[in-house]
Amino acid sequence: MDDRPASSALLSPPELSPLEQEVLDEYERLADNMKTLASMLDTMAARPTTEILDGLRELERKTSLVFTLLKASVYSIVLQQEIDWGDQAQH
Incomplete structure (x- = not known):
């Protein structure tokens, strides 16, 4: 059974080895995590400074x-x- 997301499994070129595909999948997950982190940081930065200081x-x-x-x-x-x-x- 293949644990890769369906989107990357369908789009993976046949010349990639399984290890190369795993690395690409891991980079994709990392990119998603970085986007989530950036979004959370934007939300936190938008909060008023006094609210942050009170917390x-x-x-x-x-x-x-x-x-x-x-x-x-x-x-x-x-x-x-x-x-x-x-x-x-x-x-």
């Missing part, structure tokens, strides 16, 4: 909160281990 500020606040919670969790674990080790040393 980044919100992301920064959330990231800061997660980092603080992570530090507190690690500190709590380390402190609990030290307490446990101290109890074991006394017995």
